[in-house]
Amino acid sequence: MKNQIQETKKLLLFEEIQGDKKIIYRQHKEDEKKDFVKIYEKKGNEYIFEFDGATIKKIKFEGFDEIPAFFSGFGYGFSDNTLNNFFKYQFEDSRINSLIINDTSASKRKGKALVLNVQELEDLLSSTNQEQRACNDTKRILIKNFLVGAFPELAFDHKETNNNKKLILRNLNQKLIDQLTADDIEKIGEFYVDAAKKYKRADLVKRMSFGLQKNAQILTLQEIILKYETLLKENPPESTWQKFFDEYITLFDTRYAHKINYKNIATGITKYPDLVLVDIYGYIDFYELKKNNTPLIQYDKSHKTWYWTKDVSMVIAQATDYLQKSKENASSYTTAIKEQTETESEEGIDVNIINPRVIIVAGSTKELNTKIKRNHFKNLRESLKDIEFVLYDELLERLKNLLDKIKIK
Template sequence: MSIIFERSEDELLLILTPERIDIQDILEILRKDEEWHISRTFTVNITHLRFEDDMLNELHFCVGKVLDEYTVIDRDVIGVDHDFYFANSVKLNKRHFVAYRNISVLAKIDHIVEKDVYIGGSDIKDHIPIETFELLIKKFPKTAELNYYANARIATIVKEFFPHTESCEEKFNKFIERQEKSLSSALQDDIQNAFKENAKIELCQFREVRANLLELLNRSDSVREEVWQKQIHGLLRLLYPKYIAGVREVVIKGVDRHEKRPDFLLVDANGYIDILEIKKPNVQILTKQSSYRNNYVPVRELAGAIQQIEKYIYCLNVWGTEGEKVLQKQLSEKLPNNVMPKVINPQGILLLGRSEQFNQQQKNDFELIKRQYKHIADIMTYDDLIQRIDNILAALNMEIRVE
């Protein structure tokens, strides 16, 4: 017997092709206002019939309604007390309804739930992801498991009189262990495949990011600083995925009675705030010649940018809970409703200048400066940024190649 499902306009059709019976025999029963049972799971009558095809030996029954986002299964057809909704993106087939030995999957679920069930999609709060539902189907007991379980239950009762029956319990336990190992291995394979697919997507994204960054650097002199900052901010969001929002020039109350406007206020998924300052690549970072005791020291642009971030962070900390309320109003349209801005030891990110022409001593001195302020800010040049992207690309390539 073949069962397939098809969404036709606003109806879900079950298309039945019997093997050992002619559809006219079924129709004769239905026309007597009697019911017909399909795989011990579906119960239909003449009101469900939509189409008959003698040539193909097919009967089409309506077993559900197709709504805007979900398809709801007819309760009477599957004999349940709750409504079951499948996302319209889910291609339904027999295994979603019928398990081994013609066990009704939805009827079993119906016995243990207390409300309607949504499967797939994401619009409903307590929906069951389709991946979880597929896993549930995989875990439905098969014939061998049921036989082992029945033997083990009987052995538990009679082993006092028939000691050799204890082996049935051991066989059942070993069977379950094998099943769990097999399922675990399958899950690991599924997860690994998903990681590889995601890695391919990320690889394309970061390749595009690198190309865009190089193009921006080539024409940096012709791009206004405001436009430059917006474009670079978009690239940085991929490198710092923990941030869900980056809002430009948010007003911060200054301790010197002057308002502060950092380039970007970053907000992570929990509402915690950090600062992002973006300077153009032509900003000089270190003295061109070694000065004090053969050391390269930061020039005014770098020292000023660091001090600027320090002051922003200091103002945020002093502002405290009062500032959080003000920021909540400023950011209300930029953040999800359940994310509230929080000021707890903010950190800074500073991007400026180039370092590709640094000699080894300059690299060492610049690293020393970065480490000195590591508790306050992540300081990097555009060449550092390119190197980070290259490292990510190399790691993604390795992940994709792993078998």
């Protein structure tokens, strides 16, 4: 027989005694059928709740005189919606059909049940609640900061976003690293070094700085290699390759300290190299970029030998012209570059045009698919004076080797 024991605004609660066991039901006042929904069974200091999860159907409390505050006494599961929804909808391990919560043993698996220590569970809830509060605080601060920027007359002060130490430390993991860019790493590095200075230990700052520099190099090279591999597959126009090299070459080739916008330099010529770079000693290199599927060599049947294709011959001729003009006009070029690169705060760049080089990047080793082709290409390449010929996939291997060396160090 069911006896009413409690009434709320929407519910009626009933109790049924079966021997030494007590069963609690609820009934919704708006339910026309007046169905009884079983909430839990109680025997001694144990509670067994019904739970409508995808695989978990019961939640048992062992050794409790009262139902813990984090659990609903009306049969709706955990009071924390995130925890409740996880075990109800997202826990899909069919080998588990119940939870056991107690305060005597550590969390572990027991047959088809997960045993959860109540203190560990409360610590988890404390962490998730702290995370939620921190997120809410951050949202409020971001709203205020937006209003301060848009409407300075409003009575809000700009404030830094949440600086909860535990929250920050919890998020320092591999998943975060995978999302960081080189710029992000640099910002973190600046904070890292500033934090180390707090202890006034030069050895610690030096070690931290070196580690951060290494990690930033690794991350940057990984990004560059990924983009490079994507471009190799797409075989884009020369302008795309020029943009890529313009953006990244000083990052993956540390010989170079400056890029010169040659078209802004009053040198009196109308044809410009794709890139003009200055190395750490002030010497100039010119770059000419062709497509990565540019044909490299072709066969002369009458002489039974190989020679440069028309496209490559043209770019070699252009490279030779750059070298000749730069040597003939070395003095005026260096003066023009220094004047045009000067700013209000910095002097112009001093360059040396002494035996400059042209680096041609074109084609790939896929074309050189026989030993004879490779040998003839090697002979042709090595016959060039002051011109270095680099294949696109060779450059990719250089990048990968550089990455491996940095990792080993």
